[in-house]
Amino acid sequence: MQNKLNPHISVDCVVFGFDSRQLNVLLVKRQAVAGDLEPGKMKLPGSPITDAEDLDHSAYRILRELTGLDRIFLKQFAVFSSLDRLQPLSDLEWLRKTSGISVERMVTVAYYSLIKITDAAELPLSEGSQWINIDEIPQLTFDHNEIVQRAIEQLRREMLTEPIGFELLPKKFTITQLQTLQEVLLGQKIDNRNFRKKILKLKYIVLLNEREKGVSHKPAQLYRFDKKLYNQYKRNIGSVYL
Amino acid sequence: MQNKLNPHISVDCVVFGFDSRQLNVLLVKRQAVAGDLEPGKMKLPGSPITDAEDLDHSAYRILRELTGLDRIFLKQFAVFSSLDRLQPLSDLEWLRKTSGISVERMVTVAYYSLIKITDAAELPLSEGSQWINIDEIPQLTFDHNEIVQRAIEQLRREMLTEPIGFELLPKKFTITQLQTLQEVLLGQKIDNRNFRKKILKLKYIVLLNEREKGVSHKPAQLYRFDKKLYNQYKRNIGSVYL
DNA sequence: TAACTTAGCGTATTTTTTACGTTAAGTTTG
DNA sequence: CAAACTTAACGTAAAAAATACGCTAAGTTA
Numbered sequence: 001m002q003n004k005l006n007p008h009i010s011v012d013c014v015v016f017g018f019d020s021r022q023l024n025v026l027l028v029k030r031q032a033v034a035g036d037l038e039p040g041k042m043k044l045p046g047s048p049i050t051d052a053e054d055l056d057h058s059a060y061r062i063l064r065e066l067t068g069l070d071r072i073f074l075k076q077f078a079v080f081s082s083l084d085r086l087q088p089l090s091d092l093e094w095l096r097k098t099s100g101i102s103v104e105r106m107v108t109v110a111y112y113s114l115i116k117i118t119d120a121a122e123l124p125l126s127e128g129s130q131w132i133n134i135d136e137i138p139q140l141t142f143d144h145n146e147i148v149q150r151a152i153e154q155l156r157r158e159m160l161t162e163p164i165g166f167e168l169l170p171k172k173f174t175i176t177q178l179q180t181l182q183e184v185l186l187g188q189k190i191d192n193r194n195f196r197k198k199i200l201k202l203k204y205i206v207l208l209n210e211r212e213k214g215v216s217h218k219p220a221q222l223y224r225f226d227k228k229l230y231n232q233y234k235r236n237i238g239s240v241y242l
Numbered sequence: 243m244q245n246k247l248n249p250h251i252s253v254d255c256v257v258f259g260f261d262s263r264q265l266n267v268l269l270v271k272r273q274a275v276a277g278d279l280e281p282g283k284m285k286l287p288g289s290p291i292t293d294a295e296d297l298d299h300s301a302y303r304i305l306r307e308l309t310g311l312d313r314i315f316l317k318q319f320a321v322f323s324s325l326d327r328l329q330p331l332s333d334l335e336w337l338r339k340t341s342g343i344s345v346e347r348m349v350t351v352a353y354y355s356l357i358k359i360t361d362a363a364e365l366p367l368s369e370g371s372q373w374i375n376i377d378e379i380p381q382l383t384f385d386h387n388e389i390v391q392r393a394i395e396q397l398r399r400e401m402l403t404e405p406i407g408f409e410l411l412p413k414k415f416t417i418t419q420l421q422t423l424q425e426v427l428l429g430q431k432i433d434n435r436n437f438r439k440k441i442l443k444l445k446y447i448v449l450l451n452e453r454e455k456g457v458s459h460k461p462a463q464l465y466r467f468d469k470k471l472y473n474q475y476k477r478n479i480g481s482v483y484l
Numbered sequence: 485t486a487a488c489t490t491a492g493c494g495t496a497t498t499t500t501t502t503a504c505g506t507t508a509a510g511t512t513t514g
Numbered sequence: 515c516a517a518a519c520t521t522a523a524c525g526t527a528a529a530a531a532a533t534a535c536g537c538t539a540a541g542t543t544a
Contacts, residue, residue, distance in 0.1 A: 008250045009349055051347060055323040076321060079351050081297040105293060107251055107351075109321050161403065176521080194502065196523070217521050218510035418490075436533065438492070459490050460541035 005048040007101045010108045011058040012046030012144065013074075014151035015066075017117035018168040020177055022133055023184050024117070025148060028066070029128035030141060033097045037090055043141040044148070045129070046108070048099060059111045068124045073114040073167040077154045080143060081107040091141045112151040114167035159185055163204075166225040174212055174220035175199055204229035247290040249343045252350045253300040254288030254386065255316075256393035257308075259359035260410040262419055264375055265426050266359070267390060270308070271370035272383060275339045279332055285383040286390070287371070288350070290341060301353045310366045315356040315409040319396045322385060323349040333383045354393040356409035401427055405446075408467040416454055416462035417441055446471035 015026035027042045045066045049058040059074050086092045086106060095103055117131070132138075137148060159165055165181055166173075179195050199205055204226045212219035257268035269284040287308045291300040301316050328334045328348060337345055359373070374380075379390060401407055407423055408415075421437050441447055446468045454461035 006250060008248060049323075052325075054325055055321060055349070079297060079318060079321060081291075081351075083294075083296055107297070109323075109349075157403070161399070174522090191503075192522090193504080193524080197525095198501090215521090216511055217519090218508080218523090220522055416491090433534075434490095435492080435494085435535080439494095440532085457490090458542055459488090460492090460539080462491055 003050050003052050005050055005099060005101050007048065007103055008105060008107060009055075010046055010048040010106050011055055011062060011111060012044040012108050012147060013059055013062055013066075013111045013113050014044060014148055015063065015113045015115060016151075016155065016168060017115045017131055018181055018184070019117050019131075020180065021184075022135075024131040024133055025137065026066070026115075026125075027130055027132050027137070027140070028126075029130075030094060031098050033094055036094060041091075041141055042130075042132075042138055044144045048101070048106070055109050059113075063113060066126055066129060067115070068126075069115070073164065074111050075113075075158075076109060076111050078110045078147075078150055079107060080110060080147060082143075085143045087142070094141070108147075110147050110151065112155060114164060116168065116170055118170045156185055163225065163230055169225075172208060172210065172222040172224055174222060176220060178223075199223075202233075204233055245292050245294050247292055247341060247343050249290065249345055250347060250349060251297075252288055252290040252348050253297055253304060253353060254286040254350050254389060255301055255304055255308075255353045255355050256286060256390055257305065257355045257357060258393075258397065258410060259357045259373055260423055260426070261359050261373075262422065263426075264377075265394075265410075266373040266375055267379065268308070268357075268367075269372055269374050269379070269382070270368075271372075272336060273340050275336055278336060283333075283383055284372075284374075284380055286386045290343070290348070297351050301355075305355060308368055308371060309357070310368075311357070315406065316353050317355070317400075318351060318353050320352045320389075320392055321349060322352060322389060324385075327385045329384070336383070350389075352389050352393065354397060356406060358410065358412055398427055405467065405472055411467075414450060414452065414464040414466055416464060418462060420465075441465075444475075446475055 017024045017026060026045065028045050029040050030043045032039060045062050047058070047062060049055060053061065055076065056074070059076075060070070060072075063072055063074070064070055083105070085108075086095070086103065092103070095106075134148075134152060137145065139145065140148070155164075159182075165178065165185075168181060169177055175196055176192075178199065179190055179192065182195075183190055205223050206226050206229070208222045208224055210222045212222060259266045259268060268287065270287050271282050272285045274281060287304050289300070289304060291297060295303065297318065298316070301318075302312070302314075305314055305316070306312055325347070327350075328337070328345070334345070337348075376390075376394060379387065381387065382390070397406075401424075407420065407427075410423060411419055417438055418434075420441065421432055421434065424437075425432055447465050448468050448471070450464045450466055452464045454464060
């Protein structure tokens with residue numbers, strides 16, 4: 001097995017971050033190349049896989065190169081394989097020049113990834129990458145807009161049955177942060193008092209002996225998500241998370 | 243674009259069928275080949291994709307060749323890409339001989355498919371294919387046992403949030419059939435009287451002016467699932483199906 | 485005709501969800 | 515320093531949904 005790029009299979013990552021107000025996606029400016037008609041056009045982080053990696057490894061590599069972070073939450077969610085997806089031609093040309101391989105057809109496996117933005121304000125973003133609000137995404141290369149759209153839908157759906165929201169929050173979070181995340185993701189307001197009750201009943205969301213700091217109002221209690229307790233709970237009960 | 247097989251990407255299908263009692267998977271005996279040490283070993287229906295198809299088309303082709311049926315329910319659910327998945331070597335050898343391509347590494351995109359067994363008792367199964375109860379699956383080629391397992395888990399999960407169960411039932415079904423399906427899939431008994439009430443409240447499960455036939459007890463009312471009504475309902479309410 | 489099996493309706497109780505009133509603990513402003 | 519403001523946090527009543535369980539009806543088989 002060598003380390004050459006596979007000409008048929010690539011991985012693209014839709015990286016989500018929540019800044020306590022809105023949901024963002026991490027996009028990168030595509031690499032400059034001579035004769036590029038749309039310099040600075042943005043794309044999803046991604047690349048063809050190498051023959052020494054399985055897909056998860058490729059995705060982790062891409063994210064590590066992009067953010068410096070390892071062990072981020074990552075989930076494969078769809079495959080894009082239509083025959084005409086390497087369009088427009090200008091994008092295809094760009095891909096040929098930068099990858100150095102003769103690309104004919106590319107099947108891409110899409111991942112979505114969840115990052116604790118707030119924890120990692122120190123996030124050493126690589127050159128040309130940028131958080132962009134999901135409502136303000138510009139035109140991207142190839143079918144990347146569609147991929148992002150599908151990722152958002154997937155996240156919305158999965159949010160309701162798996163405890164993945166916590167991957168987007170700081171390790172120590174307030175009930176209000178959790179609520180806001182939910183509101184942004186589901187696109188609707190939630191009654192604060194009922195939400196509280198619901199959350200406080202969940203034994204795997206544990207109260208910390210610590211309060212919020214640096215806010216200009218009454219500081220809220222901090223909580224954390226306990227994965228072990230959640231798994232116990234899940235084993236007993238069926239599914240459906242919140 | 244020619245019609246040659248892609249040496250890197252394949253599609254495998256886990257086809258489920260429900261015979262009103264238990265859940266089965268459609269498996270095929272792998273093609274006979276000279277010097278096969280395990281003749282008749284079973285596998286999932288599948289094949290490398292051709293360069294003229296996207297993945298969904300490949301999957302539909304595989305199922306058409308296998309069952310003669312078109313337009314079956316089909317859903318991509320995972321990708322298997324580990325570097326050591328083309329094992330044992332005897333299986334790999336078999337693959338090389340039958341595909342005629344020099345296979346080094348294969349990424350497989352897995353689909354699960356749902357078939358109305360009861361409707362299609364006339365199902366013209368191709369030679370060597372066979373319905374096998376999910377609790378009695380023999381050792382399969384490559385990592386196909388793992389793929390089946392993952393498909394079952396996926397089906398169980400998705401069952402609860404999407405109305406896919408109906409794809410496994412005849413077009414006209416009884417409440418008891420629906421209940422049995424649910425019990426088999428979730429692996430636990432359900433109170434018949436409460437289940438009835440729950441179902442009858444759903445406006446998209448509509449009563450037909452018709453009864454079961456050929457049973458040796460009181461024949462039950464038949465119902466059908468109305469997709470249009472379901473979509474309306476879904477638009478209003480959020481998600482979570484049963 | 486009696487025994488058996490599955491279909492199908494109903495009622496009472498518990499649990500969960502929803503709607504909304506209220507107080508408390510901080511910060512900011514005049 | 516008091517009043518105004520903001521967000522946190524507790525509580526109660528009503529509505530809706532889930533659960534537990536009793537019972538009758540309509541067929542078939544012995």
